[in-house]
Amino acid sequence: MITFGTKLKHLRQKNHLTQKELGMAVGFPDICADVQIAQYESDVRTPKEDLMKLFASTLGVPVELFTVPLLSESREYEAAEYWKYELVAELGDF
Numbered sequence: 121m122i123t124f125g126t127k128l129k130h131l132r133q134k135n136h137l138t139q140k141e142l143g144m145a146v147g148f149p150d151i152c153a154d155v156q157i158a159q160y161e162s163d164v165r166t167p168k169e170d171l172m173k174l175f176a177s178t179l180g181v182p183v184e185l186f187t188v189p190l191l192s193e194s195r196e197y198e199a200a201e202y203w204k205y206e207l208v209a210e211l212g213d214f
Contacts, residue, residue, distance in 0.1 A: 122190040124172075125163040131179045132157070146174045 132142050139161070143153025159165040167175065176183040191197050 121196070122192045123163050124166065124186055125161040127186055127190070128157075128175060129161040131181060131185070132161075135179055142175075142178065145178045146171065 132139070135142075137145070138154070139157035140150070140154040143157040144150050148156050156165070160167060172186050173183050176186060191200060
């Protein structure tokens with residue numbers, strides 16, 4: 121699975137923000153804003169729900185981009201496809 125930190129870094133860079141700029145935008149003190157973002161991007165820290173929502177809002181994306189697991193290996197896709205078709209009646213339309 122692709123981690124929260126990888127997603128955060130990608131979206132930050134896509135928005136042309138430095139770690140310090142993103143950290144300050146979500147309310148971290150400017151003296152440590154970049155260090156705190158670096159810790160989230162390296163998955164040393166995991167944000168609580170309110171901070172995750174703030175990251176999403178600041179980066180202009182739905183919070184689900186952070187919370188819904190993102191598959192990264194072929195075996196994960198194969199398992200997802202299997203369960204999608206096995207449970208289609210329970211899951212509803214896609």
